[in-house]
Amino acid sequence: MNATPAMHRIGSAARLSGVSAANIRYYEKEGLLPPGLRMDNSYRLYGPDDVHRLRFIRLCRAMDMSLQEVRTLLALDLTRKADCEAARDTLDEHLAHVRSRLAELQALESDLMALRNRCDGSDGHCRIIEALHARADAGALPSTPAAAGVRRHV
Incomplete structure (x- = not known):
């Protein structure tokens, strides 16, 4: 049955x-x-x-894969050598994106740490807020691809 x-x-x-x-x-x-x-x-x-x-x-x-990467992997067969190569290529491209994003995040971390180090709380006014206002007046954004209008991966 x-x-x-x-x-x-x-x-x-x-x-x-x-x-x-x-x-x-x-x-x-x-x-x-x-x-x-x-x-x-x-x-x-x-x-x-x-x-x-x-x-x-x-x-x-x-794992932060895009819908297109997921679509690619779903279309592959477990037993075909060419599909194994396509899966590897997809992951290699994704790794490149992740590494790029890590570099962006490390630059952001450095920027935030430098901003944080401007103020220890002992001054009469906050140097962090002062710096943020100065950046806002200057129209300055962090220098990352995301801030420059580059589309995010996902």
């Missing part, structure tokens, strides 16, 4: 996968997850493969 795989409504699939119902709908809209089966009452149903796919997406997103 064949056992029918358990099917889950969206709330149950969300709990099992750790992905919110809103994100499940979004991932369907983005093509990362096939649309759930619909019951007569229009409830969406998701099977074990869908729950696994949602967990995979959540894992990749937790």
Whole structure:
């Protein structure tokens, strides 16, 4: 006798996968997850493969991967050598992004530390607030790609 795989409504699939119902709908809209089966009452149903796919997406997103990177990885096959190379290339590109972001964050940390060191609380007024106001008057932003209008990765 064949056992029918358990099917889950969206709330149950969300709990099992750790992905919110809103994100499940979004991932369907983005093509990362096939649309759930619909019951007569229009409830969406998701099977074990869908729950696994949602967990995979959540894992990749937790590693700060873009939707396009996740889409690429989802399209790959575990057994094809070319797909292994594509997965490696995707991760190499993501590592480059992470390293770039680390450099940005280190520059931001240095800037914040320099700002913090302006004031020890013993003066009659706060040198931190003074410096922030001076920067605001000058229109000066931290010198990171994000501040320069460069789009974030995700």
